[in-house]
Amino acid sequence: MLKIAVPNKGTLSESAADMLREAGYAGRRDPKELIVADPRNDVEFFYLRPRDIATYVGSGALDVGITGRDLLLDSHSTAQEIKELDFGASTFRFAGPIGAFDGLESLKGKRVATSYTSLVGDYLSQQGVDVTLIHLDGAVESAVRLGVADAVADVVETGSTLRKQGLEIFGPVILQSNAVLISTRLDDPAIGTLTRRLQGVMVAHQYVLMDYDLPSALIDQASQITPGFESPTISPLRGSDWVAVRVMVPRHDTNQLMDALYELGARAILVSPIHAARI
Numbered sequence: 001m002l003k004i005a006v007p008n009k010g011t012l013s014e015s016a017a018d019m020l021r022e023a024g025y026a027g028r029r030d031p032k033e034l035i036v037a038d039p040r041n042d043v044e045f046f047y048l049r050p051r052d053i054a055t056y057v058g059s060g061a062l063d064v065g066i067t068g069r070d071l072l073l074d075s076h077s078t079a080q081e082i083k084e085l086d087f088g089a090s091t092f093r094f095a096g097p098i099g100a101f102d103g104l105e106s107l108k109g110k111r112v113a114t115s116y117t118s119l120v121g122d123y124l125s126q127q128g129v130d131v132t133l134i135h136l137d138g139a140v141e142s143a144v145r146l147g148v149a150d151a152v153a154d155v156v157e158t159g160s161t162l163r164k165q166g167l168e169i170f171g172p173v174i175l176q177s178n179a180v181l182i183s184t185r186l187d188d189p190a191i192g193t194l195t196r197r198l199q200g201v202m203v204a205h206q207y208v209l210m211d212y213d214l215p216s217a218l219i220d221q222a223s224q225i226t227p228g229f230e231s232p233t234i235s236p237l238r239g240s241d242w243v244a245v246r247v248m249v250p251r252h253d254t255n256q257l258m259d260a261l262y263e264l265g266a267r268a269i270l271v272s273p274i275h276a277a278r279i
């Protein structure tokens with residue numbers, strides 16, 4: 001039975017649970033549950049703090065897990081990223097009082113507060129910048145105002161937490177993070193099945209099915225507008241020189257594509273969601 005680590009709390013937990021449910025797995029009924037068995041899919045879920053997931057997976061106690069790339073790198077775990085997932089996007093940045101810092105060099109000898117001491121320490125030593133790191137558990141943006149640090153390094157999503165504390169971003173992007181699937185057992189077939197299911201959910205999020213009718217003389221032009229994943233499925237329409245086309249298109253482009261197809265001469269253009277996919 002495949003043992004899967006899932007975030008029990010925090011920013012990643014709800015999206016991870018939604019994604020696994022869409023992929024056909026059992027979830028928690030009570031947010032206090034720590035272990036959920038899913039015998040139908042031959043898996044068992046362990047609800048853990050996202051920061052601890054890389055440690056459990058790296059040690060081999062659990063087979064695979066969902067966590068953040070930043071947390072994986074901070075943990076120094078031997079687990080590896082096997083798939084980027086489509087949630088939990090953030091950047092990891094330095095910030096300081098407005099106008100106080102100008103690039104990495106200006107950090108030399110300063111105190112930098114962070115909850116990700118290894119990640120930030122590794123990055124700064126690669127860049128040859130020596131600082132004093134101050135480890136804090138969270139709310140690190142308050143460390144400057146309270147005089148515990150000169151600058152911070154933290155997760156930034158919208159930037160509103162920084163702004164409220166009178167801080168601004170400076171220096172290069174330390175890391176682009178995302179939720180990721182991690183494991184040490186890269187060729188386990190059961191992990192392959194899980195990965196394909198999650199990939200299928202992401203395809204269902206990103207693509208829709210488009211059907212339209214078209215004079216057959218326009219197939220080549222229409223195929224340039226909607227080339228599809230591999231190529232469009234084209235079926236004859238009985239008793240006419242029109243064809244029916246079925247093709248996957250990126251959800252984000254749906255309306256522009258419908259406009260372009262209509263202008264070309266397509267009619268009866270229909271869009272429907274994809275509930276699941278195995279590509």
Ligand SMILES: Nc1ncnc2c1ncn2[C@@H]1O[C@H](COP(=O)(O)OP(=O)(O)OP(=O)(O)O)[C@@H](O)[C@H]1O
Binds near residue numbers: 068089138177
């Ligand atoms: N706005 C955000 N705030 C915090 N973490 C975020 C955000 N967006 C994405 N993440 C990602 O979520 C992970 C952090 O999750 P974690 O549960 O440790 O912290 P949290 O969501 O801030 O919860 P907590 O309240 O326990 O601090 C990291 O991988 C981080 O990159």
Ligand SMILES: O=P(O)(O)OC[C@H]1O[C@H](OP(=O)(O)OP(=O)(O)O)[C@H](O)[C@@H]1O
Binds near residue numbers: 139140154
């Ligand atoms: O750029 P923003 O959209 O403002 O989001 C980023 C902030 O959100 C998180 O804080 P959280 O509320 O999780 O508190 P924490 O620092 O105690 O973890 C993160 O640590 C940043 O502080």
Ligand SMILES: [Mg+2]
Binds near residue numbers: 138
């Ligand atoms: Mg947090």
